Amino acid sequence: MSLVPGSDSSITQVLSLVMYVVFIGFIFYGQRLQMYIMIREVENSLHKLRIIKDDGRKIALETINEIGKPTADPSARVDRCLDYFTIGPQGMDPQGIVYKLDHILDVRDERLKEEVRLLAPNVTNNEVQINNLENTLEAAMALNFIYKVVRHYYIQGRKTMSLYVIMQLQMILPMVMKEAEAYSNALKAFANGQPIGDSVGPLVVSKLMYGYEIRKVPKDCVVATVPIEGRTALVLKAEGPGGNVGKPGDAIETVIEEQQGKLACLIMIDAGLKLEGEMVGEVSEGIGSAIGGPGVDAFKIEEKITKYKIRNYAIIVKEDIGDAVSPMRKEINDAADKVIERVKDIIKERTKEGDTILIVGVGNSIGVGQ
Numbered sequence: 001m002s003l004v005p006g007s008d009s010s011i012t013q014v015l016s017l018v019m020y021v022v023f024i025g026f027i028f029y030g031q032r033l034q035m036y037i038m039i040r041e042v043e044n045s046l047h048k049l050r051i052i053k054d055d056g057r058k059i060a061l062e063t064i065n066e067i068g069k070p071t072a073d074p075s076a077r078v079d080r081c082l083d084y085f086t087i088g089p090q091g092m093d094p095q096g097i098v099y100k101l102d103h104i105l106d107v108r109d110e111r112l113k114e115e116v117r118l119l120a121p122n123v124t125n126n127e128v129q130i131n132n133l134e135n136t137l138e139a140a141m142a143l144n145f146i147y148k149v150v151r152h153y154y155i156q157g158r159k160t161m162s163l164y165v166i167m168q169l170q171m172i173l174p175m176v177m178k179e180a181e182a183y184s185n186a187l188k189a190f191a192n193g194q195p196i197g198d199s200v201g202p203l204v205v206s207k208l209m210y211g212y213e214i215r216k217v218p219k220d221c222v223v224a225t226v227p228i229e230g231r232t233a234l235v236l237k238a239e240g241p242g243g244n245v246g247k248p249g250d251a252i253e254t255v256i257e258e259q260q261g262k263l264a265c266l267i268m269i270d271a272g273l274k275l276e277g278e279m280v281g282e283v284s285e286g287i288g289s290a291i292g293g294p295g296v297d298a299f300k301i302e303e304k305i306t307k308y309k310i311r312n313y314a315i316i317v318k319e320d321i322g323d324a325v326s327p328m329r330k331e332i333n334d335a336a337d338k339v340i341e342r343v344k345d346i347i348k349e350r351t352k353e354g355d356t357i358l359i360v361g362v363g364n365s366i367g368v369g370q
Contacts, residue, residue: 035161035166039154039158039166042150042166042169045173045176045177046150049146049150049151052143052180052181052184053143056187057078057079059136060139060191061078062191063136068119068122069122070120078119081112081115081119081141082137082140084112084141086105088104098296101295102296109134112138113130113134116130120133128193129242130242131242131243131366132190135186135190135366139183139184139187139190143183143187146176146180147180153165154169178322181322182324182326189367193243194328195333195367196324196366197319197328197329198271198325199364199365199366199367199368200328200332200333200336200339201237201269201271201362201363202237202364203336203361203368204343205269205359206240207336208228208233208235208343209226212225217236218247219250220246221237221238221247221251228343229344229348230354231264234259234359235359236255236358236360237361237368238361238364239365240366240368241366241368242365245293245365246365248291248301249291249297249299252301252358253300253304256308261307263310263356264350264352264356264357265313265350267343267358267360269290269339269359269360269361269362270291270316271332272290272317272319273320274318274319278318281318281329281335282335283318283338283342285313285346286314288312289302289312289314290316290362313346313350317332317335317339343359
């Protein structure tokens, strides 16, 4: 029971008044308050990105100093490399654009290798170490680029006080942070020469070609002739154990022409992006060119198999984007034996004894020898 007459109604009136004031305040300033909350969240993520980016630069420098033994401080040159960019070919007239892009990518790759040789004179003649250092630099470059793009939109959104710029940035930040953390893990793997999730294709092929004579094919790939289930299998992968993806498109073209197109089928093995809810290391079969990248290699492969009417089968090992560039997980390593069984099933069911087939392990051969 209230001791002061009318006190309950007075308190109710005050609370109602406060509620009305807050409601009216939200009508006029709610969007601005929401924006300040979003800006704060973006600032926190940007701070984490800066730490990840700086750690990436530090790892790259430490690896270059440890392995390359430079005579001068490489910091300035590394910083210059981190801002390196590539301009794609003009696509207004698309005819021949694939080969223009192919040339630009070749020049980019050679330029980065030249930078590594200048940064690390101690590894000038060691292709394995050159490839590993190149991959390390590329991962640091990716982190630097991600940080600068996020910072750009953050500053632009804050300057203009545009809710929609900040809102879009805040909405994609969880995926951006996931990708940045994946590249951060990749840096350590490349620096130490460890196999990564993307190495599962080369790992499968390495198991198939183990103990057999290998030969080099252009560009930066190796192939071995292996008897499997009464058939002759030509198994191909990027040359390892350095961080190298090679040019599977050129290599497959070369092997097909050597065989004058007389192949029963082409089987490609690669890492594939899994959907949420799927397990890491799941193996799936399909049709087509199982290869990522800008599309140059896929174009060359499709041109050649279409010319000779070669059936193209694909096997993928499912993994997350983070798994693909991080040190190889046990589930992915264990999947290699399952893939070999799937390959044998395809060979037995879709070819006949005496046929010649081509098996390609697509991916980065870092840490995976011949």
